[in-house]
Amino acid sequence: MFDKDPLTALEAMTRAQWLAFAPLAFQATAVMRDRGVLAALADAAPTKGRDIDEVAAATGLSVYATRVLLEAGLGLHIVWRRDGFYHLGKLGRFLLDDEMTGVNFDFTRDVCYRAAAHLDASLREGRPVGLKELGPWATLYEGLSVLQEPARRSWHAFDHFHSDQAFPAVHERLAVDPPARLLDVGCNNGKWAQLCLERFPTMELGLADLPAQLERAHERLRDAGLDDRTTGHPVNLLDPASALPPGYGLIWMSQFLDCFSEEQIVSILGKVRAALPPGGRLWILELFWDRQRFEAAAFSLQQTSLYFSCVANGNSQMYDSPVFFGLLERAGFEIGTLTDGLGGFHTLLECRVRA
């Protein structure tokens, strides 16, 4: 993938126009999805389609609004038209029904869209200048627990849609040799912890995260009646004086290290090394754009890096795996087993301290 220029000149010219009008095309697509234009076409008799007046009547939009949206949809190949009747295309069908597309779409609209206008400044200054569109924090993580809707819902749906799919496969591996005590670093809302506590009835869980986020995880586990086997460790791992608690045979980091810069990752891994007992395991679940089977997945991750630049913290990304592996090496870890494609897209790195 990405080792040659795959476009003809005509394709390149066409794609350049898609990009030139991308913000308008994006918003038009969102309106067509959310105001029922796509659904109105999906409901039409299969071969007949619907004309503009029928779509306007079905959606409550004006004839003018319906016409500009449907005409924009033609150029985007979201819909197609014959004899004045509009039909839903395959692309429209994915936009309407595919869960992953919906999650990615909402994340871009609710979390990234306005912030993206500050990408240039973010990259120049090495901080998430666009974050001010969501709240007054230095990094998104400081605001995660108080984020307003719909950004909050869309952020969590995006974060968890992807990791949730990999968790069952990781549990199968964990079941082969489960640790007595597992430390979940960057536990977020406690979803993984809950699954572990339910699946492994004697396992004790340590939860490490920023204090406000940790409170959310505790709430979830309390509600599920599972908090008697958990210990909270509030920590800001960017604080040079911070440390991770000892005594956990396996340290788990899922979609966590991509939240940090290269130097920060090496520093955090140093804290992991200091906390691990002899023979202790470090398991990392990450998404690497260069290890994807499909270009659409690689593309989504490459663009997600820009969210880290202008919204999250200004200095992290979804990594190219050789860059990431170099950081593990620098921190004194080696990868014992590497498994790609968990849940479709994730890579599990089972690591140990290098002898």
Ligand SMILES: C[S@@+](CC[C@H](N)C(=O)[O-])C[C@H]1O[C@@H](n2cnc3c(N)ncnc32)[C@H](O)[C@@H]1O
């Ligand atoms: C992308 S989420 C990971 C979610 C979860 N592990 C998963 O697999 O879905 C990153 C987590 O790291 C936490 N985090 C970010 N910066 C941190 C820091 N400096 N110290 C501790 N935790 C931090 C955030 O609060 C958030 O819960």
